[in-house]
Amino acid sequence: DIKRQIACTLKPLLELYSFRTMGELRALLSLYNIGVEEVKGEIGGRTYHGILYTALDGNGETAATPIKSSRLGRTAGAQPLDRKMRGSAAKIKGELRPLMAEALRRSVDERDFRSRLAKEQIDLVLRRNGTGRIYGVTFIDHRSRTVLNGSRLGKEFSANTLDRCFQERPQDLLPPLLPSVPSAVVSGNGEKILGGLLSGMEPELNYVPRHPRLLKPDKKKRRRRYGRQD
Numbered sequence: 001d002i003k004r005q006i007a008c009t010l011k012p013l014l015e016l017y018s019f020r021t022m023g024e025l026r027a028l029l030s031l032y033n034i035g036v037e038e039v040k041g042e043i044g045g046r047t048y049h050g051i052l053y054t055a056l057d058g059n060g061e062t063a064a065t066p067i068k069s070s071r072l073g074r075t076a077g078a079q080p081l082d083r084k085m086r087g088s089a090a091k092i093k094g095e096l097r098p099l100m101a102e103a104l105r106r107s108v109d110e111r112d113f114r115s116r117l118a119k120e121q122i123d124l125v126l127r128r129n130g131t132g133r134i135y136g137v138t139f140i141d142h143r144s145r146t147v148l149n150g151s152r153l154g155k156e157f158s159a160n161t162l163d164r165c166f167q168e169r170p171q172d173l174l175p176p177l178l179p180s181v182p183s184a185v186v187s188g189n190g191e192k193i194l195g196g197l198l199s200g201m202e203p204e205l206n207y208v209p210r211h212p213r214l215l216k217p218d219k220k221k222r223r224r225r226y227g228r229q230d
Helices: 002-016 022-030 078-087 096-106 110-119 159-168
Strands: 034-043 046-055 122-128 134-141 146-149
Touching: 002 022, 002 034, 002 046, 022 034, 022 078, 022 122, 022 134, 022 146, 046 078, 096 110, 110 122, 134 159
Parallel strands: none
Antiparallel strands: 034 046, 122 134, 134 146
């Protein structure tokens, strides 16, 4: 039941985290294999603005039919999201920026930078084009539960700066690190999932599932019996 699992994961995320743009929300949801898109247009002279959610596979590609926000609860729609984004204050603490600057200065490559941020309970979400160039940067601070576009933190954390930095310090070809998880949000490193996609349990508001696996339930094969059955 993909619809139920998206709803159970989406509700606590929207209540717990602060974000100011759709891009920041999209980066947050991508950690939990959920995609979100705005739909705008005009029909019969009337404009409409809707939100679609979908399940994503391990490559960030759509893996299920998009679901209208109206089927996922009141807080998932365009108007509630707009009110939340306008009301979200910038929670950039004085110690966050220098902490991240120091982590970047000490890092030898992108993988090392992610690892250093993970120790501080910060996730890094990068968006790349077809040639591998970084065009979007988002940081997710799980301590303050705030999603921040890189440019909001300063020029040194912008897409152009990090792309140039990581080209000078090329990352290795190993699989990406699984971001660390603050105990206040989840327990473990994603193995113990009490909610999220394909889970029948709704997470508590102080608990958010991490990286739920998008797997279709196996169909039980009916065993064929031969001969006389009493």
